[in-house]
Amino acid sequence: MSCQPDPLAHAWDDEAMPCAVVDIHTELRFWEKTYARQAFHRPGTAFRHYVPTLKFAYDIYLLSRRRPLQSLLPTLPARYEAAVVRNARLDWTLASAVIARVWERLNAPLEEDPPLFAPSLVATVMDERLVLAEAMQRRAGNRFTPSRQR
Numbered sequence: 001m002s003c004q005p006d007p008l009a010h011a012w013d014d015e016a017m018p019c020a021v022v023d024i025h026t027e028l029r030f031w032e033k034t035y036a037r038q039a040f041h042r043p044g045t046a047f048r049h050y051v052p053t054l055k056f057a058y059d060i061y062l063l064s065r066r067r068p069l070q071s072l073l074p075t076l077p078a079r080y081e082a083a084v085v086r087n088a089r090l091d092w093t094l095a096s097a098v099i100a101r102v103w104e105r106l107n108a109p110l111e112e113d114p115p116l117f118a119p120s121l122v123a124t125v126m127d128e129r130l131v132l133a134e135a136m137q138r139r140a141g142n143r144f145t146p147s148r149q150r
Contacts, residue, residue: 030105
């Protein structure tokens with residue numbers, strides 16, 4: 001699946017930009033552990049009541065193609081009402097605070113929130129050329145060794 005260009009995206013959003021992916025299960029675990037300490041939390045409101053709004057916030061973030069939240073705000077109340085079942089919706093003031101916090105988390109410096117990807121995983125990623133060369137070696141059964149050019 002490829003990302004399709006969005007005609008409403010900023011000029012710096014080009015077709016070559018990879019699709020964004022969020023591990024929603026990991027994110028929901030984060031929110032479940034921290035929701036009671038969040039500024040948007042209302043005492044007596046169980047985590048399950050926030051889940052539909054959190055999922056909506058992540059969907060909007062991924063679909064926004066990195067447009068600023070402020071530019072989306074005029075359309076969000078109607079989209080929220082259409083996307084989230086009435087009994088599962090928070091009032092808009094609370095929902096908009098949850099959405100804003102999700103966006104802050106996704107754009108936050110690493111010191112404020114844990115990174116979405118552990119630095120150790122980034123450090124261990126293999127050079128794609130070496131992976132291809134090893135596959136070619138196995139297939140051809142020879143001792144071909146690629147030169148390491150940069």
